[in-house]
Amino acid sequence: MDIPTGRLIAIGGAEDKGTESEGHYREHSNLHFFELGILKRVNQEMGGDGRIEVITTASSIPAEVAENYLQAFRKIGNDNVGVLNIRNRDDARTPEWVERMKHARGIMFSGGDQLRLTTIFGGTEFLDILQRRYLGDGLVVAGTSAGAMAMSNTMIYQGKSDLAHLKGEVKITTGLAFMKDVIIDSHFDKRGRFNRLAQAVASNPSCIGIGLGEDTGVIITQSNHLETIGSGAVVLVDGRDIRHSNITEVPVGTPISVENLRVNILVKGNSYQLKERHFIPGIGIESEVE
Numbered sequence: 001m002d003i004p005t006g007r008l009i010a011i012g013g014a015e016d017k018g019t020e021s022e023g024h025y026r027e028h029s030n031l032h033f034f035e036l037g038i039l040k041r042v043n044q045e046m047g048g049d050g051r052i053e054v055i056t057t058a059s060s061i062p063a064e065v066a067e068n069y070l071q072a073f074r075k076i077g078n079d080n081v082g083v084l085n086i087r088n089r090d091d092a093r094t095p096e097w098v099e100r101m102k103h104a105r106g107i108m109f110s111g112g113d114q115l116r117l118t119t120i121f122g123g124t125e126f127l128d129i130l131q132r133r134y135l136g137d138g139l140v141v142a143g144t145s146a147g148a149m150a151m152s153n154t155m156i157y158q159g160k161s162d163l164a165h166l167k168g169e170v171k172i173t174t175g176l177a178f179m180k181d182v183i184i185d186s187h188f189d190k191r192g193r194f195n196r197l198a199q200a201v202a203s204n205p206s207c208i209g210i211g212l213g214e215d216t217g218v219i220i221t222q223s224n225h226l227e228t229i230g231s232g233a234v235v236l237v238d239g240r241d242i243r244h245s246n247i248t249e250v251p252v253g254t255p256i257s258v259e260n261l262r263v264n265i266l267v268k269g270n271s272y273q274l275k276e277r278h279f280i281p282g283i284g285i286e287s288e289v290e
Contacts, residue, residue: 006134006141008178008220009042012186012212012232013111013145038217038230040076042108045219046140050105052081057120058112058146062087065110089119092126101129106140109147111186115157117150118175127176134178141178145186148217153180154207156200164196168252172200179223181207182274188235189213197237202247202258205239208274224275228266238262238277 046052054069056062066083073081082100086092101107107130109117121127133139141151149155155175163169172183183204185197188211197209210218213232220226228234244259266272269282 002135003222004135004179005137006139007045008134008151009045009140009142009217010148010151010184010210010212010220011038011042011142011144011217011230012148012188012214012234014214038215039072041219041229042106042140042142043073043076043078046106046142049078049080051103052078053100053104053107054081054083054110055086055107055147056083056110056112057086058114058116058150059110060112062110065112069108069110086120086126089124092121092124098126098129101126101133104139106142109141109143109150111145111147114146114150114155114175115173117146118155118157118173121176122174130176131178144217148186148212149184150175151178152182152184152207153177154183154200154204156183156185156196159196159199161192161196164193164199165255166252167199167247167250167254167256170196170199170203172203179220182210183207184210184212186212187214189233194235194237197235198258198261199247199256201237201239201261202242202245202256205242205245207239208277209235209237209239211235211237220274224273226266226272226274228268228270228272230268232267234266234270236264236266236272238264240277 056066059065062085070081084097134141143151152175155173157171157173159170183200185193197211201207201209212234216230216232218226218228218234241260241262247256264279271280
């Protein structure tokens with residue numbers, strides 16, 4: 001299998017920034033996590049002055065979200081940023097948008113509803129270009145909240161935290177497939193989503209679940225090396241050594257049980273080798289960008 005030359009930057013979201021597929025959360029445009037150094041690190045990984053395209057497709061308030069991103073990037077000194085407000089599959093076929101994707105140094109998916117991303121971009125030339133450039137042209141793909149959750153091949157698109165211990169309550173579909181064998185969840189600690197990610201991993205035990213806290217993210221290189229950035233914690237849920245699970249035996253709506261689900265907690269300065277399941281403590285917690 002080819003090793004991608006690009007990088008994935010998955011961010012867990014920020015305070016009060018919702019995910020539309022859970023109706024009891026309302027989306028806001030608060031991007032305060034940028035103040036904590038994550039945006040500076042994103043900008044650095046994208047080359048500092050390379051062209052960045054922000055994709056607001058997932059959001060229900062794209063104009064407001066776009067303006068927040070533009071202001072935030074300007075604040076750290078990057079004016080070379082564009083916005084692609086793609087609202088449907090016809091938009092995704094627009095020659096101008098497709099051409100811009102061929103020249104961007106990096107892209108950033110906003111938060112919102114991850115199912116909008118997969119239903120609008122799935123099977124399009126637009127997504128084919130992104131995947132090819134990520135694989136062979138060093139494209140940096142960043143995303144926050146829903147934009148992070150959609151990065152993997154296996155994607156959670158629905159599941160309320162208070163019901164996630166029940167079989168069938170966590171809904172899974174195919175994501176944008178920049179990498180396989182991981183499942184990413186966002187707002188992880190704020191919204192109590194451990195059971196949600198645990199059920200997703202129990203149903204797909206070859207995957208590692210990546211639970212991203214708010215104001216927190218990971219940078220994944222070569223589809224293997226994961227580095228933690230930001231102010232919070234990242235929870236890794238590993239199903240490879242599961243011994244027992246009743247998930248195939250019990251009826252839908254029944255609580256599930258899982259034996260030997262492994263959990264690691266990472267903070268800034270820690271790294272992890274996904275394929276080897278190897279935790280790397282790191283040597284400090286310096287600021288993201290001096």
